[in-house]
Amino acid sequence: MYSDKVMDHFANPRNVGEIEGADGVGQVGNAKCGDIMKMYLKIEDGKITDAKFKTFGCGAAVATSSMATELIIGKTVDEAYKITNAAVAEALDGLPPAKMHCSNLAEEAIQAALEDYKLKNGLTDEADVCKKCCKRCEDVHDLIDEDM
């Protein structure tokens, strides 16, 4: 059911870990849904120089986290903002329909970490932060139910 690329990123996830003194940290998902992604970013001069993640979740959740870090390293903050869940899924040669919410989680984790960076650097108001990470699993689940 998983592509070879998903299995590769699951078996050998890239950039697992934490970054001490990260410039942006974002955590999305919740344990009740069975997946949580935590993304750490190192940002220098508006450019992402390093990204690391920790994920509690299924194979697709681990693989999308791994791919997401690969996609954003070297990108500017603005470029990273534009990375969509579809782009993460596509880079993994697709995900099974029931697992598409994992790619949503990856997109949200990137954005949550970027929002945290902006907040820490006075580039945004606190009020904006939740918009990117407050999707609860029930919402995501409803979407999946409609798909299936």
Add this chain to the structure above:
Amino acid sequence: MSDRLIYLDHAATTAVKPEVFEAMKPYFTELFGNPSSIYSLGRTAKKAISEAREKVAAALNADAKEIFFTGSGTEADNWAIKGVAYANRKKGKHIITTAIEHHAVLHTCEYLEKEGFEVTYLPVDENGLICTKRLEKAIRPDTILITIMLANNEIGTIQPIEEIGEIARQKGVIFHTDAVQAIGNVKIDVKSMNVDLLSLSAHKFYGPKGVGALYIRKGINITNLMHGGAQERKRRASTENVAGIVGLGKAIEIASNNIEQYNKKLLALSQKAIEEISEKIPYIKFNGHQKLRLPGTVNISFRFIEGESLLLMLDMKGILASSGSACTSGSLDPSHVLLAIGLPHEIAHGSLRISFGEESTEQDVSFLVEQLSLIVERLRGMSPLYEDFVKNEGRNLYV
């Protein structure tokens, strides 16, 4: 992929035993006759079915006339529940079941709710046992059926079937038990258990897939599910799966003759697994009743990790098992059984079911435990939940 496959998912299905396969073979080829045909080739097939029926009856302490072959355990459950509900709807519309039944029972009951029946889903305690007092209280004047599984497929807990049967009989309510997971591990006596209907499935005890049976006690009022020819004494139309039925008969015969020896072997493997896993891996919980449990089933929750990841990593090492996580159940919630015994969602997501069988060895257990401890450590190492836990624990040390 490892070159060595260690199959630890016998609760999902089992391999057909060679002697079972040998018994089945002729009925695919030279003895292919339709049992409804009157010529000798047909009669040979018919005789093979009768012999298989006798074997099933002997295993259940039933009469051969009370055994009806079906296409699966699911069909047997559907037949028992819908058949009794429809045949007795004038008497009442209330059915009692439990929260931990297999979906073959649960979804059938949910279907009947849409048809105007009322269903009570009895809760279970943290070990997966129902409370018989609660069952007694749940019985109403219009209760027409109690359907409670014998042994649970996920956590292995075995219900007090005799006691339940006695209550049902006293109150004059028909009692069905889904014994799909129990055959081969639990000695069945439909008479002493006061069971009116019992479902079973061949592939759970080294028989073929696609064949099951329903025991229907003589005199039970039940409508047919399948309409058509006069097979199974006009109760279940369909040309018989002769080879499958022969396989079921052979498999149940072997299984019932070996129950004690088989259980002893499985129990020893389970105990070894439980001891070694407890020793090597912290923050775990074993699910299911400690004693009243299928001897080969071990269900464990590992905190801070998710079950599908665990299964995929075990698979890479050649170990095949199953999980109750949402990601593996095909739904979005973790197993209804694990939630029913009170596990929080996040713990239920991290569960693993190991089920030992015929070909399992002590070496399998050692390899499993060795790999499992490495994998759990690796997954925890990348879990933000574990990270938080360790940091909080660390903080507590300094308070």
